[in-house]
Amino acid sequence: MELTGVVDLIYAAALGEGASWQDVGDQLMNLMGAQRATLWLKDEGGAPGNVLMRADSYDKKYAQYVEIDPYRAAALEVGVEETMHRRGDVRLGHEIIPDASYVKSEFYADFGRISSRRYMIGGLICTTGVIPLGLHRDAAARPFDEADKRTLSLLLPHLQRALQMGARLAPVGSGFAAAALDSVPIGVIVVDHEMRVLYCNAEGTALVGNPRSGLSIVRDRRGSSANSSRLFAHHPADHAQLCRLVGAASRGGAGGGMQVRAHSSVLAADAATLSALVCPALRHLSSSARANMGTSVMHGAATVLARNLLRSSSLPARLLVELFGLTRAEAEVAVALAGGVTAEDVARKRHVSLETVRSQIRTILRKTGASGLRDFERIIALGSTMHAMSAARPVSGDG
Template identity: 40%
Template sequence: MADRERDLADCVGAIYEAAMGNGGWLGVGDRLCRLFDARTAVFRVDGEGSGLHNLLRPTTASEALYAAYFHRVDPFRAQARRDFSTGRARHVGTAKLGPEIVPEDQYLRSEFYTDFARRNGMRHMMSGMVGVRVASPLSLYRDSGAEAFDGSDLRRLETLLPHLQRALELQRRLGLQAEAASVSRTAVDALPVGLLLVDAGLGVRFANAAAAAHLGRPGAPASLAHAGPRLDGGTYLSPRHRDDAVRLRQLVASATSGGVGGSLRLRADEPDGDRPPVAVMTVSPAPATLAAEAGAGTEPFALIVVHDVARGVAPPVGMLCDVFGLSQAEAEVAVALAGGVSAEEVARQRAVALGTVRSQVRAILDKSGAANLRDLERSLATLGALVPQGPG
């Protein structure tokens, strides 16, 4: 009895480990067969794009044959699907002997038994109903030379079924979370601004595509360096300019210790010649949920937003037409003004009267809701930051 109880506990543990991805379902199948003196254990699910698959046994010729044809004529499977669809709450978590599900004479005369089950040692059956979206009965079989399952076997199986049901629900939630995390990562990677999640030592736990692209360019004012001060030899954020590194560490220390962080402009290291791209970094405390979704653990982290100020900040003309309802000419004037050109220079470039440009400026301010040209520039810079950055 003590061995049975220990085997039962081991089986429960293996079920949860398999659901969380820390162990294999094949190990669960071996434990079930040992616990119930069964010839085989069956727990078939519909895999994504891979058809019907028994999680508890290795893929064999007989399993392939079942998936290809015999699942259609399996009377136990058909009855389980009917029970699940008409009375899920009543059937889930209950176990039955084979004859309680399909009469003995009907089973022995069936095509399923004659051409498949008899050849695979599936004479006596016991099954318990579980499932999240569809019926997924757990079935155990003994061959014709063994005794049929009895009431003590049923009670033991019904002890396992609630654990298997919760494990299935847990596995589904984990799968949905993984899918949501994948969608979130794709969305974050599509942002035109760089996002980094760093610890107090500037160790990088996450960087989206824009951050990796900007900081990976030759001559960037900061880089994602490998090895360095982190004990695990991972990646850390390294400003090129020493003063910037000191200031960034101060801001990150503030953000990870209850402060608010702050902003800094990363400078070029070389005083002469072609200056490398310049970036602005905004540092703030990272929300705990964001750190958890990134798999960064529970310690405090800082969220760094990286914006390449070397990029033109003016949005496309078409965007201004769509957002503010500007005419093509008004949008072109707005873009020119955002680039720092005076109204006089715009008039000269467009070969129009200065009064025309001033009239267009008044229309632009009115339609955009900007109080003045400086306010307009801030609005245009915000819109410009939303424009995806092209390659290179």
Template identity: 30%
Template sequence: MLRDQLIGDLYEAAIRQDDFLEVLQRTAEAVGANVFHMFSWDPANNCPRFSVYTPDSHFDSIVTIYEAHYGALDPRRELVQRAPAGALVACQDHITDRDVARSEFYQDFQLPTSGHRYLMGTRLPRPGGSETLLGLLRDKGRKPYIDADRKTAVSLIPHLHRAINLWQDAKDLHRDAALGTELMEQLGLAVFALDKDGRPVFSNQAGEALLKAGTALRLRHGRLVAPHASDNDALLGAILRVARSRRGESLALRNATGASHDLFMSIAAIPGQTLVTFGSASVLITARPRGNGPPVTARQLQQAFGLTPAEAAVAEALIEGTSPEDYADTKGVSPNTVRCQVRAILAKTDARSQVKAVSTMLSVLSQKKPG
């Protein structure tokens, strides 16, 4: 029962991150060890790449000396490194008391400082990275590990291997997510992570501010909605398509008055390995409010999509939120002419609707300076 509880705690703590080392210490104690030490050895520089050990301040100075000099002399490390991956190595099977008496490592460092005489260790490969060496150490004065200790350790090694790799992966993801969130805040990007039903499970400060303003995006019945029905249909459709196809899309939403497109959105699927960061989320939305001045110009539209001057003028009006009918009335041209120009714009932007055409044009050009 204790073993099963430890295994469950290991996996849970690996994802949570906050108390994994404490759970690992309990696991070490369950096999009769006093402390654990895991590290990755750098053969080029003959020192550890990383080093993690039992949370205990008095152990810090000992490990510092080990890393600086004595780790290179440690006969136990060589035994573990030469053993098959995942195999349990007990130093008592290979290092006798006579070896200890003649060893610089034991006599000058190990016994006088930490006092750890006996070790069980294993080598844990890490996909795409350096392997982790895990040592379970007993204090000086304690007897060698017994068969029951070894049996328990052998049964736990596969779980320790997966949990340690999971802990390292989750730590990298949390770090990357923190860096990404900070960068998005600095860039003024609103971020929303949505579950499979389109409900936000995460939003950053810029996202909360955007929802509070409610000018181009709102929260209704727990879902993101746009102020205008056509924009809202386009938003919900894009979220569903991205969740299903895993292919990203872009979208532009008009403000509450419908006068202009004020919010430019990128909708993407969240890779499965990052679910630890965003919980049950499967879709990530980043949104950028419109800055000062027009987002794009007719000249840019001509150059980017091969539009004629007349088509580019219509496209610019659509981006500004003007309907084809209002544009025709304002310019004094035939509505049929404008509708033909709209169809040409849809064809040249590979879009099936005006909303999608506007989103495509803004996605390509909205971050460029007018030319």
């Protein structure tokens, strides 16, 4: 499979649309000539696991040596801020751990030597935390080289964007029907490389209709594209950046994130009003796509995910107390989790142990009736939408 095919699979897996992470792992190993691939993500219950390969005897054996894995130890030393600075940075195994040190390590002598862990290439992905990606070859294979680095460096940003996109659209679940997208409190706007709008969900329509948001859709009445609608940002610098990101994503790049400011005539302060994430477009989100085409990246187009920074995207903690019988502490943890904060960050900010937070998460899931954290996020997203609609509705008198 070519590189573009792997990119398609990455977005499909992240959004649960016709492909699994194991499919991605199989194609990554095939593309990179590797025997093993690792990407550790948490399941709905919060337990981490390698999603790129089916569980086998290797995993049970690795569990005995995970604490002395030198590559894992090196990844744990890198913080979120440094990962953001090193975005897209791919390194060969010897650039992380000197080769002489690795082959003399207890990990390699007792485990790596007999388990396809001789040569390694990897990089770090940053979402709400630092996630290492690794590919491994055995001693009979050749080492990874600079050409392999260039290939993986093209895929790493797509993995990051796909995971971010999946997290933001988590309330929708699989099967992005228009009605489901309209329930998401995030604007979903699909545009072509010239910023012509191909699709806009209900929240996106509300955002572009609000002059405080910093984004608008205008009718183009000139040239061959007469009567088409185009997306633009009111602030000139923001519009230029948005066009660059859309152009990059529509040409097969991974896009990027930015903040959008309202026009100075609308808000006195030059403050951001929207957070926008630009990703490659998914074919089934375009109104021009034929039905049942399957999920794939639609080249020549990009998706803009926009979140209103002036409005809370989660339920107030007091409502979680009233609705689900959470304690105040549990409600505050729930609000943080719904906002994308990790359990580790919650524990650190609240000055409590990680086990305390994990115990609170189990209680939150039980009280809300959620099957896992993703299901909990759907419940909160739906409640947030209903709360926003209720708050915006004018109150009329009786009789």
